[in-house]
Amino acid sequence: MPGCSTRAVLQLVGPTSWTEVRAVLAYDAADPYAVRIRFGGRASRPGVDERRTRHPAAAGLGSGDTGGEDDGVEWMVARDLLHAGLSHPAGDGDVRLWPARTAGDVLFLELRAPSGHALFELSRAVLAGFVADSERLVPIGREADALDVDHELQALLQGEGPETGGR
Structure with a gap:
């Protein structure tokens, strides 16, 4: 199935300074x-188009300091949360997204884990462009149409599912 991705530069908001963090947002239909x-x-998903760069500062995604080329930290978030967060506060718990009150192109993304939390600032235009690209592949509200439920059910019944180890 097709996919899309966008490279982005986020600012990690720290107590005394902000740190630039490069990221890839990836969607797979x-x-x-x-x-x-x-x-x-x-991006770890095969078949996802990584050619798009919507933000000029995002040229040259770093490989991180954690080892091999594909190392890094990956978060999975709901696409509808990203869509909603473009215009109003969205999410509870581990992932929250909201527009800044004062600047038109600024969003805040908060990620929480047992080991801590991080607050990022990112460009609303970059995220809106990425969400629009994903909607061209699968319109919001039509996600169930893109799933091959019969194939997935068959794979699970035959023990080929993603979480078959020891459960």
Whole structure:
């Protein structure tokens, strides 16, 4: 199935300074509800088009300091959360997104994990362009149409599912 991706530069908001963090937002129509945000590495989903760069500062995605070329941190977030967060606060728990009150092109993305949390600033235009690209592949509200439920069910019944180890 087709996919799309966008390279982005986010600002990690720190107590005394901000740090530039490069990331790849990746969407795969075979997993129509999810978006993967990969920090410090390359997108891990095969078949995802990484040629698009919508933000001029995003040229040259870094490979991170964690080892091999594909290392990095990846978060999976709901595409509808990203869509909603473009215009109003969205999300609870681990992932939240909201527009800045004062600047038109600024969004804040907060990620929480047991090990801590991070607050990022990112460009609304970059995220809106990425969400629009994903909607051209699978319109919002039509995600179920993109799923091959029969194939997935068959794979699960034959023990070929993604989580077959020891459950």
